[in-house]
Amino acid sequence: MKEDINSFKVTDRKSFVEFLDLLKKDFVENDESWENKSIPDLLEARSMYAEDIQGYYDNTKQNKNADQADWSTFPDIFKGAKIYE
Numbered sequence: 311m312k313e314d315i316n317s318f319k320v321t322d323r324k325s326f327v328e329f330l331d332l333l334k335k336d337f338v339e340n341d342e343s344w345e346n347k348s349i350p351d352l353l354e355a356r357s358m359y360a361e362d363i364q365g366y367y368d369n370t371k372q373n374k375n376a377d378q379a380d381w382s383t384f385p386d387i388f389k390g391a392k393i394y395e
Contacts (some may be wrong), residue, residue, distance in 0.1 A: 315392075322386045327386045336392075345393045346393035352391055366390065 315336050320326050337344060338346040359366075363386060364376040376383060 314386070315389055318385070320382050322381055326381055326384060329388075333385075334386055337359060343392070355394040356387055356391035360387045360392045363387060363390065372385055 315329065315332050318325075318329050318332055320329050340346060341368065345353045363383070366372075366386070367374040367376060374383070
């Protein structure tokens, strides 16, 4: 099975590094699906999404507390910033 950023599970630092490699590959191969393409826009979206991520967890009925983040929270922020306006 080909892994992508949406199906890849991050559980520790090593898998987070692998996720970042997949994220880069996704941008190179699918930049049309990225709302935020410049570094400043992406960083701003990442900051805003990190602020709002608890709402994402609540709306998707994930029993997660964003204030007690683990390694799996960081990819959620990066994926959200890809499309966050």
